[in-house]
Amino acid sequence: MIDLTVKDALNAEGPLENVRIRGWVRTRRDSKGFSFLEINDGSCLKNLQAILDADAPGYASIEDANTGAAVAVIGDLVESPGKGQAWELKGRELSIVGTAPEDYPLQKKRHSDEYLRTIAHLRPRTNKYSAMARIRSEAAFAVHRFFHNRGFHYVHTPIITGSDCEGAGEMFRVTTLPPGYTADKDSDYHTEDFFGRAANLTVSGQLEAEPYALALSKVYTFGPTFRAENSNTPRHAAEFWMIEPEMAFYDLSMNMDLAEEFTKDLLTSVLDASADDIELFARFVDKELMSTLENIVSQPFERVPYREAVEILKQSKQTFDYPVEFGTDLQTEHERYLTETHFRRPVIVHDYPRSIKPFYMRVNDDAGDPETVAAMDLLVPRIGELIGGSQREERLDVLEARMDECSLDKAPYWWYLELRKFGSAPHAGFGLGFERLLMLVTGITNIRDVIAFPRTPRHLDF
Numbered sequence: 001m002i003d004l005t006v007k008d009a010l011n012a013e014g015p016l017e018n019v020r021i022r023g024w025v026r027t028r029r030d031s032k033g034f035s036f037l038e039i040n041d042g043s044c045l046k047n048l049q050a051i052l053d054a055d056a057p058g059y060a061s062i063e064d065a066n067t068g069a070a071v072a073v074i075g076d077l078v079e080s081p082g083k084g085q086a087w088e089l090k091g092r093e094l095s096i097v098g099t100a101p102e103d104y105p106l107q108k109k110r111h112s113d114e115y116l117r118t119i120a121h122l123r124p125r126t127n128k129y130s131a132m133a134r135i136r137s138e139a140a141f142a143v144h145r146f147f148h149n150r151g152f153h154y155v156h157t158p159i160i161t162g163s164d165c166e167g168a169g170e171m172f173r174v175t176t177l178p179p180g181y182t183a184d185k186d187s188d189y190h191t192e193d194f195f196g197r198a199a200n201l202t203v204s205g206q207l208e209a210e211p212y213a214l215a216l217s218k219v220y221t222f223g224p225t226f227r228a229e230n231s232n233t234p235r236h237a238a239e240f241w242m243i244e245p246e247m248a249f250y251d252l253s254m255n256m257d258l259a260e261e262f263t264k265d266l267l268t269s270v271l272d273a274s275a276d277d278i279e280l281f282a283r284f285v286d287k288e289l290m291s292t293l294e295n296i297v298s299q300p301f302e303r304v305p306y307r308e309a310v311e312i313l314k315q316s317k318q319t320f321d322y323p324v325e326f327g328t329d330l331q332t333e334h335e336r337y338l339t340e341t342h343f344r345r346p347v348i349v350h351d352y353p354r355s356i357k358p359f360y361m362r363v364n365d366d367a368g369d370p371e372t373v374a375a376m377d378l379l380v381p382r383i384g385e386l387i388g389g390s391q392r393e394e395r396l397d398v399l400e401a402r403m404d405e406c407s408l409d410k411a412p413y414w415w416y417l418e419l420r421k422f423g424s425a426p427h428a429g430f431g432l433g434f435e436r437l438l439m440l441v442t443g444i445t446n447i448r449d450v451i452a453f454p455r456t457p458r459h460l461d462f
């Protein structure tokens with residue numbers, strides 16, 4: 001007997017005797033003398049149909065093969081006379097591995113995304129969320145392949161940090177639990193300091209990736225990042241995954257080239273590797289998904305200096321809730337106007353005012369515009385900001401002056417400053433929000449639905 005996944009069974013090259021399929025029952029139909037089971041094991045979108053004769057061993061427990069039950073069926077894989085599938089399993093033996101009583105929350109009907117969020121532990125058993133999980137896995141693999149093929153090295157940057165990369169103060173504090181703490185009773189946070197100084201969950205791996213770029217030349221990180229921003233939007237999560245390449249000897253324009261190539265490569269790779277799963281989203285979630293993605297991968301992205309973007313927004317006939325001036329951060333409404341109405345394609349806005357950007361971005365003084373820094377944001381239709389990045393300030397004196405300007409205590413950054421003292425070199429990098437990429441590629445509009453167990457303000461149910 002051999003164990004087969006549903007995917008391998010459906011792609012079999014010929015009939016196979018004595019195979020075992022294990023998975024979860026989607027539906028059962030009983031006829032006189034036999035039953036049909038639709039079995040799904042998450043290996044692909046499709047189910048495998050198994051037919052069980054009433055005289056098969058184990059058939060006595062067929063009533064327990066309800067929607068949601070875990071089953072194992074041993075039988076022969078034979079050509080299916082039915083439409084829509086090449087193969088079906090002619091079962092010879094049924095075992096119920098785990099029953100699912102009538103209160104199984106995923107009965108066969110359409111459930112809203114809101115309801116499914118309340119059962120995040122079971123939603124991967126629906127077509128939509130199992131497809132999402134497979135796409136997410138393929139996309140992660142595509143990230144590694146992209147960088148691996150280009151000579152980048154994967155660096156694991158720490159989760160616990162002593163610095164605030166983005167300088168926005170939106171961090172979660174790490175504390176230890178008081179002695180005698182038990183999980184069943186709430187207790188106050190422990191005040192004793194484990195590290196001897198304040199520690200936070202990282203908002204970005206960039207500061208720790210930079211030393212590795214200035215040693216291995218081309219590196220990237222890919223890991224969870226945390227932001228305690230209290231913005232309850234469909235595009236922000238308190239825990240999200242970020243991909244951050246960092247390259248020595250790159251300037252802003254090379255950084256933009258890489259960001260564009262990376263975005264297009266990820267979309268193309270996922271469209272190719274997850275064609276069936278993407279099609280589900282194109283049919284049921286966003287009818288324009290394919291043309292949107294096609295439009296993104298087939299044309300060059302627009303590049304506009306921030307100053308010019310502000311002029312475009314000021315001159316547009318659209319009225320915005322937030323007026324724009326040089327020095328204001330672009331809001332979602334502005335990002336959407338640029339990508340969806342004005343340019344109708346992804347747009348990289350670059351050279352932002354220094355007043356609204358973090359300390360580490362390179363000042364454009366030698367380009368004659370000291371009021372701006374060599375920053376870039378990639379904006380895409382429907383999502384807004386997908387990537388944020390910059391060329392880094394490699395000049396010690398300018399960096400120190402910028403830190404003063406941002407009222408930063410330089411002491412904890414002593415190591416970061418040393419990089420500008422010992423073998424400093426121009427370098428650049430960016431961060432791509434992995435969940436936002438998944439929203440783009442599936443047409444899903446809420447970040448809570450592209451990550452297994454979303455963490456957002458006032459929500460920690462799992």
Ligand code: 4AD
Nearest residue numbers: 204206236237240244386387388389429430431433
């Ligand atoms: O623009 P951000 O804040 O840039 C940085 O953190 C840089 N240190 C990255 C770098 O240069 N290495 O964040 C980068 C991206 C955003 O463009 C967005 O896609 C995503 O991370 N992002 C979030 N995604 C989900 N929820 C949030 N709260 C996010 N905040 C940022």
Ligand code: MG
Nearest residue numbers: 377385387388
């Ligand atoms: Mg940003």
